[in-house]
Amino acid sequence: MVSSRAHEDAYTAEPFLPDRGGLPALRRAAAGCRGCPLHRDATQTVFGTGNAHASVMLVGEQPGDQEDRQGKPFVGPAGKLLDRALAEAGIDPDDTYVTNAVKHFKFTRAEPRKRRIHKAPTLREMTACGPWLAAELAVVEPELIVVLGATAGKALLGSSFRVTRVRGTVLEEEIHGRPERLVPTVHPSSVLRSDDRQAAYRGLVADLEVAARTLA
Numbered sequence: 001m002v003s004s005r006a007h008e009d010a011y012t013a014e015p016f017l018p019d020r021g022g023l024p025a026l027r028r029a030a031a032g033c034r035g036c037p038l039h040r041d042a043t044q045t046v047f048g049t050g051n052a053h054a055s056v057m058l059v060g061e062q063p064g065d066q067e068d069r070q071g072k073p074f075v076g077p078a079g080k081l082l083d084r085a086l087a088e089a090g091i092d093p094d095d096t097y098v099t100n101a102v103k104h105f106k107f108t109r110a111e112p113r114k115r116r117i118h119k120a121p122t123l124r125e126m127t128a129c130g131p132w133l134a135a136e137l138a139v140v141e142p143e144l145i146v147v148l149g150a151t152a153g154k155a156l157l158g159s160s161f162r163v164t165r166v167r168g169t170v171l172e173e174e175i176h177g178r179p180e181r182l183v184p185t186v187h188p189s190s191v192l193r194s195d196d197r198q199a200a201y202r203g204l205v206a207d208l209e210v211a212a213r214t215l216a
């Protein structure tokens with residue numbers, strides 16, 4: 001195990017990025033990414049989807065169980081809730097691009113063959129996967145980034161990000177060398193886990209309404 005630390009420090013998607021091409025080339029290349037160990041146990045890379053010229057890019061944490069099986073972001077329960085909240089806030093789904101900070105599902109199992117339980121990615125894994133998100137941002141050039149929860153916030157804005165402090169506000173920050181506008185909100189999964197789902201859901205919609213007004 002002498003070299004394990006040096007090996008971990010080398011986690012990065014960088015060598016897997018194509019030299020040219022748009023989203024299709026990125027998606028093809030990301031399918032073969034081995035930039036960190038998360039590709040080993042997951043089914044497939046879950047790359048972003050949506051309008052390549054979208055005004056809004058939504059960034060989540062990482063694919064969940066359903067996303068890992070289907071190969072598309074936000075197709076499970078959290079995604080259904082997000083779709084509903086976006087519609088209520090008046091954000092046109094055809095004007096969005098949806099992706100995650102980390103492109104492979106990270107999970108544990110309580111016992112072999114039991115249900116797969118989501119596990120939060122580490123800062124090192126988020127950093128390793130960052131070049132894919134940076135490449136998506138460079139191609140899509142959204143007017144606004146909606147940051148869904150703490151992991152996406154940390155991946156984009158650094159480890160001091162606190163969703164409770166900045167949710168529902170418009171931030172202007174330099175991300176991967178480009179000036180970006182961002183509206184952070186909670187992760188839709190946190191609404192599903194909330195003791196007061198109705199209030200949590202209203203809060204999510206209210207934050208998305210800030211995003212919608214920023215576009216208008």
Ligand code: URA
Nearest residue numbers: 060061062064073074
């Ligand atoms: N949660 C996420 O953060 N992303 C998905 O794609 C699904 C659930």
Ligand code: SF4
Nearest residue numbers: 033035036103104129
């Ligand atoms: Fe590559 Fe990201 Fe998957 Fe790690 S999580 S293997 S960096 S695509």
